[in-house]
Amino acid sequence: MNPTPPTAAPAAAGGRRPGYLYHKVASHLAANPDRMLTVGEVTNAISAPSTGAVFEALKKMAAAGYATHLTGPHRFQITQAGIDAAGTMPPPAPRTPRSGSSSGRRQPVTRPNGDLYFPRKLAGATDVDVLRRLRDKRIPVLLYGPPGTGKTALVEAAFPDLLTVAGTGDTVVEDFLGNFIPLPDGGFEFVYGPLVTAMRDGRALLVDDATLIPPKVLAVLYPAMDGRRVITIPGYRNERVEAVDGFYVIAGHNPGVHGAILTEALASRFDVHIEVTTDWDLARHLGVPRPAVEAAIALNADLAAGRVSWAPQLRELLGFTRVSKTLGPAAAVANLVGRAPQEDREQVLAALRQRFGADITPLTLGKQR
Template sequence: MDPTTPTATPSRAGGRRPGYLYHKVAAHLAAHPDQMLTVGEITKALSAPSTGAVFEALKKMAAAGYATHHTGPHRFQITQAGIDAAGTMPPPAPRAPAQGRRAGRRQPVTRPNGDLYFPRKLAGATDVDVLRRLRDKRIPVLLYGPPGTGKTALVEAAFPDLLTVAGTGDTVVEDFLGNFIPLPDGGFEFVYGPLVVAMREGRALLVDDATLIPPKVLAVLYPAMDGRRVITIPGYRNERVEAVDGFYVIAGHNPGVHGAILTEALASRFDVHIEVTTDWDLARHLGVPRPAVEAAITLNADLAAGRVGWAPQLRELLGFTRVSKTLGPAAAVANLVGRAPAEDREHVLAALRARFGTDITPLTLGKQR
């Protein structure tokens, strides 16, 4: 029997046997052996309900050597081993012995840059799982919290097919839709922006620092997010763009950052708002020295009480650890002081002196040796 052909054997997943989608994905790649296909193209061709599920099947193929995996964007091409396997499910990856794993700890997820993300608990599951479930149901999410708490890292871990718009006060509509670029021959070519690409390929779009973007610019997102899921490109023949399955918008917001304004129009577009804070246990697990973590906890309590306008988060603590290993603890402490805004520096100095007990000043070039 052709292993790529679905059987009538019922299962708990809507009457389809386990691995049903995997077989469809493998068969589609095998039918196009000379092509590198994006996740969105495969999802659309198979009329699959979830881009995320298709991507998981493709990653299984790549891990087994049945497909090659290229990034920027994510593209897959079947290998000879995949053709020889004829859609057979790859063997399960070996699991570490139970005694070698900490009970209840979710295994880290690799981000596109190779860094590991350690999932955290959220709504009875993990943050990565929750975001993927919300994407499947087209429920947009706004992540908010101080800079450096891991908002972007979480989204990258949850959605490997992610595209990003980095928001600033200078962000314009063309940063979403695209613009004309000059060609060597003196002509111009229109290059589609990340919003258009995400809609057409069924990919996730992160609008980072969304509340720094002028509200009239952000309005370009709203037709794509509501029931219409359609936009037009005024600067390019009023071209109409329709979102395919898998398209998803998620945004990040840093409350308290100068210029960040969370308008009602923006807030109402996101059905779920999730606060992202620094995980102190994770900081310790990643090797941040205990005195630095304790100082950060104190400063964050002061930040919440309004006594200070800045406190180190996970990003700064990881930077502290790298500097400490490279230049020594004293230089790392001095550097952390220098990262604080001038108006908060004395407060930060006091918190660090209480933990490190040293004469601390910001890193400064001195006389020639």
């Protein structure tokens, strides 16, 4: 049997060689050098079967400097380097050191706002990796834990194509599906909501504070999440919307927030429930003073025991550090007391006084100098 020539590449699915889709994507951008193109526009133009695969190819181009990448929505435009590359695949990126390697810490992931997220251990991997694997298998995840523990930051780090619905008691179906907006000429135009956009573009959708949303409103998600992956828009000609590959729903739940109710209908839609707590070692690594971390740990023990209804999490500790650098430690401690609910203030004061000294009061305006 003759060996395969070393120059022959294995065929991909459908008899196509690896890089076939990437070359089509790059060629289409090169044919439209003056345009910013959305993922959906590129997918339709090249008749690709998967918006998610096109998005991955576009991100690969952007990472190599072959395309400019803008968000809100995601748009791409070829660069001169991309034109010069003539559709060839970029060289492989350097591998990120694994946990436990000589680097000692998994490399941080940049969120859309430019802040860094430091991945944490989960199920034998990192939280970012686990969420991406669950998305690949279409397994919905519910993240739960106190506000400020990093649930939203984790999802943003895992999914750069993320869209978000911020849940409140006033959230309505139109916040998911879209609504008519007035035009300057007196007419109206229907603007699709984040659920529709995520389904059509194969993007991830975070329903933040999902348990604050009325159950009747949340029901709009269910047919998009089950085997049907189809919804209709009653307010716009009963238009039918089908989810393409890459579409994914993830939700956040804050159990201790007033009005948050996790119904059986909602809980059963998410096959994986992950508790998100504050990483105290990370807080120290990010420069939070040790006394503040120790006070927060003690208050969180009180929170778990039901003795208080609030305790500072990573968000408050990072805020403490910023205020301390700007106004000084005394003002930062006083401000942390002021952030506590009135009913918990004495316990918070006691924990802070034990570690920072007795002369602590909430940050309050005094007399004129």
